[in-house]
Amino acid sequence: METMTEKIELIWGADDIAKIIGRSPRVTFHxxxxxxxxxxxxxxxxxxxxxxxxxxFMEPAA
Known part of the structure; x- marks a missing residue:
């Protein structure tokens, strides 16, 4: 359960998500x-x- 001290940070849009995961926008969209x-x-x-x-991305690969 989340406490008040934890903050949820939403990333909006494929381009910004791509920056977070270090992939191109095209790969991220896929x-x-x-x-x-x-x-x-x-x-x-x-x-x-x-x-x-x-x-x-920190989870071990299956």
Whole structure:
């Protein structure tokens, strides 16, 4: 459960998500549309939570 001291930081748009994960916008858009990274489309725009992205990429590969 989240405490009041934890802050959720949302990253809006495929271009900004690409900067966070260190990939090109084109590759990031592909990852988003295939559901390969933890993000959602809200009002026609991609959004991801920074912490969720970092946790996702820190997990061991399956």
């Amino acid at each position: 990852l988003l549309t295939t559901g390969s990274i933890p993000a959602k489309k809200v009002g026609g725009r991609w959004v991801a939570e920074r912490g969720a992205l970092i946790r996702f």
